[in-house]
Amino acid sequence: MEFVERKRWLFFGLPFTFTKYIVKEDMLTINSGLFKTVENDCYMYKVQDVQHTATLIEKMFKLGTVVCHTGDTTHPTLVMEHIRNSRAIKDFILEQSEEARLKRRTVNMLDIGSGEMSDIDDSIL
Numbered sequence: 001m002e003f004v005e006r007k008r009w010l011f012f013g014l015p016f017t018f019t020k021y022i023v024k025e026d027m028l029t030i031n032s033g034l035f036k037t038v039e040n041d042c043y044m045y046k047v048q049d050v051q052h053t054a055t056l057i058e059k060m061f062k063l064g065t066v067v068c069h070t071g072d073t074t075h076p077t078l079v080m081e082h083i084r085n086s087r088a089i090k091d092f093i094l095e096q097s098e099e100a101r102l103k104r105r106t107v108n109m110l111d112i113g114s115g116e117m118s119d120i121d122d123s124i125l
Helices: 056-060 086-104 120-124
Strands: 003-006 019-023 027-032 038-043 047-053 064-070 077-083
Touching: 003 077, 003 086, 019 077, 019 086, 027 077, 047 086, 056 064, 064 086, 077 086
Parallel strands: none
Antiparallel strands: 003 019, 019 027, 027 038, 047 064, 064 077
């Protein structure tokens, strides 16, 4: 499955911008620019969190914004602004990123503040 969406003007939801978002099962790609085209890729296993927002005006024109927080060094936050089917795209990215992490056996560990960790050398002395 693949999603191809264009960034749209906020008013009337018209796709008169030069930014295209391509969401595949293994990669997320953002192409932008008219005279100078910039292509930014991020593998799905690097996506750590996905956020969906929709302002009142976006809701009126059936648009939304999806923000992907990634472990990518060149672009740690990927923003897909004013796109249609934003909730479906967010859900797809969440599912595919989890599946990609399981395939690559990549585990994200969070420190939940279970206590103060001391150096192992300090406990031996």
